[in-house]
Amino acid sequence: MPEAPTRDPANWHQNLRVVLVGARNSLNIGAAARAMLNFGFTDLRCVRPYELSFRSARSAAGAGSVLAEAKVCADLSEALGEAELVVGCSGLEARKQRHVQRALPSAATALRTHLADRQAALVFGSEKSGLTNDDLSHCDWVLSIPTNSDCPSMNLGQAVAVCCYEISRRAGPSPSLKTPQGVASVTRERILQTLLGVLETSGFLQAGARPAKTRKLRRFVGRLRLAPEEARMLQAILRQVEWKLGHRDRK
């Protein structure tokens, strides 16, 4: 099981990946990339971008190195990869998901602290519909930019700019405020998949019920905030149970 690589604290900006899910407008993709670079962030990942928009954004003048090196990912799990902390950027409607919700100023403080020596992802939904419930199920908590109730919804490129500004607003993260070490998204997702297999094989989940339970269980695994050795242990337990269940079935 790979552990999240730590990087030089002086280069803490490198520990943040900005993930755009289903972005539709080439100008917004370009604007997000420029805003990232304005505030020192370089790791952009686009999940299922509108193909034409992405090509158009990439070929635009001044799009710069961020866009040239942006990774295109087939799904959110792939984009999150080694990130230990996953923060969704969403409006207030995310409340119905029962996610912990933090206003940008305090969210940025928490993110900076984490970024001192570990990776995090900041996830933005499409211009049209924002983050889906499925996207949100990958998130540890939700960040909301405090906006005016008369006009709450921000332009995507501007939301990325405001978040990048706030995260890099102070000199740097304070190492004294470290939170306990967690595990990468990719590890959590692997645990989740093993767990789902176990639940199905065990009959806890009926065949076909898997999609509906996946989000709920993903949030559960996320909320556990597993330490690396706990994650290794849990995965080992689940694999063992899975093997045993399969073994019995084959008898």
Added chain:
Amino acid sequence: MPEAPTRDPANWHQNLRVVLVGARNSLNIGAAARAMLNFGFTDLRCVRPYELSFRSARSAAGAGSVLAEAKVCADLSEALGEAELVVGCSGLEARKQRHVQRALPSAATALRTHLADRQAALVFGSEKSGLTNDDLSHCDWVLSIPTNSDCPSMNLGQAVAVCCYEISRRAGPSPSLKTPQGVASVTRERILQTLLGVLETSGFLQAGARPAKTRKLRRFVGRLRLAPEEARMLQAILRQVEWKLGHRDRK
């Protein structure tokens, strides 16, 4: 001489006017208007916008009430009007102007305090060239958004978004931190024009030297931070001198 009208502190957002000088791109004008509304600001003034861009921005869907009510002004003085405090948004090259320069976080604190009961203007230059030296001569000080030296220049719409976010970031201005009452830009400009007339008529300024000295003298008048009664007195003195000078020439 009109005094700056004060407004209800609960509506302090109304005391900020955002001024775009020579904006060229309709998308940027629209993005600036939307970002203002996102953070509760409504008073937008456009100085010499590219005519076609402005019409196009205004007719765009979702441009909203801010753009519909935006004022088009022939010059910066007209746009500043009753604003007592004028803050230019500019990169580091403004240093050569010897303006006081404040990074956005502390600039926003000062602006919020002022906006509790008095008007202020936040001035942005064009996408291509930013604020000119002439524009900057109207400004009391310069606000800089701290950006990465590899990519310091922000997109106009994103710069407006980040500034509006930061200014409205805290609950509201603290009335205990009030700065002494100043005078409106329009009053300062009137004093400046009277002064220039006096300097020319007096022979201090040679014919044709006026444009070059105007900026320097405008900064000087601004730095005086005149109280209303001082402004009245100074203008009265200058008018008297002007009259006297003209009277003598005619003898």
